[in-house]
Amino acid sequence: MKVFVIVDMEGISGICVRGQVLNGDARYAAGRKYLTWDVNACVEGCFAGGVESVVVQDAHGGGHHFLWEELDPRAEYIQGATGKERMPDIGSFDGLILLGYHAMAGTPEAILEHTMSSANWQNFWLNGRKTGEIGIDAAIAGERGVPAIMASGDDKACREAEEFIPGIVTACVKTGLSVQGGRLLSAETAHKLITACATEAVQKAEQIAPVKIEPPVTARLEVVSRGRLPVRGEKPYVRIIDGRTYEVTADSVQQALDRL
Numbered sequence: 001m002k003v004f005v006i007v008d009m010e011g012i013s014g015i016c017v018r019g020q021v022l023n024g025d026a027r028y029a030a031g032r033k034y035l036t037w038d039v040n041a042c043v044e045g046c047f048a049g050g051v052e053s054v055v056v057q058d059a060h061g062g063g064h065h066f067l068w069e070e071l072d073p074r075a076e077y078i079q080g081a082t083g084k085e086r087m088p089d090i091g092s093f094d095g096l097i098l099l100g101y102h103a104m105a106g107t108p109e110a111i112l113e114h115t116m117s118s119a120n121w122q123n124f125w126l127n128g129r130k131t132g133e134i135g136i137d138a139a140i141a142g143e144r145g146v147p148a149i150m151a152s153g154d155d156k157a158c159r160e161a162e163e164f165i166p167g168i169v170t171a172c173v174k175t176g177l178s179v180q181g182g183r184l185l186s187a188e189t190a191h192k193l194i195t196a197c198a199t200e201a202v203q204k205a206e207q208i209a210p211v212k213i214e215p216p217v218t219a220r221l222e223v224v225s226r227g228r229l230p231v232r233g234e235k236p237y238v239r240i241i242d243g244r245t246y247e248v249t250a251d252s253v254q255q256a257l258d259r260l
């Protein structure tokens with residue numbers, strides 16, 4: 001079995017303020033360390049569950065946050081820009097783990113909630129259903145036949161994952177109290193939980209169905225500020241809904257995202 005782990009930063013254990021995920025902030029160095037520890041805990045759990053290989057993608061911002069010299073030597077790591085595909089070669093894997101994920105934009109009492117860009121994206125829908133990054137990435141893997149088998153993050157992210165992906169294993173490493181605050185597990189407890197959940201997830205991967213979004217895929221985006229909509233009539237697959245909202249239609253979730 002081959003597992004792909006995609007890693008965001010806002011849902012990492014020990015992280016609850018924006019400075020910890022922002023390169024240049026004094027708290028960022030600690031955030032990177034916590035991120036690397038969660039990755040190693042997850043890789044440990046995958047191998048304990050009997051997988052043959054693990055590839056881990058650093059997917060927060062520009063993708064340069066892992067402490068490379070401290071990473072588990074058994075896995076391989078994708079860093080930096082990935083080109084056309086959000087998760088390179090995802091179709092060749094047997095399961096996807098969403099590590100360190102966060103709830104969708106607008107979720108109350110969710111740590112560092114947003115969808116793709118807190119500066120630009122207010123709300124996002126896939127085929128009429130409000131969707132965050134958990135659903136988007138589960139759907140991109142799902143259209144290649146790959147199930148999302150585990151997610152980690154705060155309680156709101158875990159609930160969102162369970163609603164979108166029946167049967168997914170979730171590691172709730174913190175409880176959100178506000179956008180920038182929560183009740184956190186200790187490092188040791190969080191890492192043990194992530195390891196145990198990864199082992200459970202790889203062992204029950206075959207029982208979890210890939211998320212299927214039926215084509216044609218319609219992605220609707222409401223933006224935060226005025227003046228950010230495409231020009232009306234410029235592209236045939238774009239439909240303007242109102243002054244801050246537009247839709248694109250595509251053959252797949254990946255293509256719809258590319259067209260936004």
Ligand SMILES: [Zn+2]
Nearest residue numbers: 008009010060
């Ligand atoms: Zn992020």
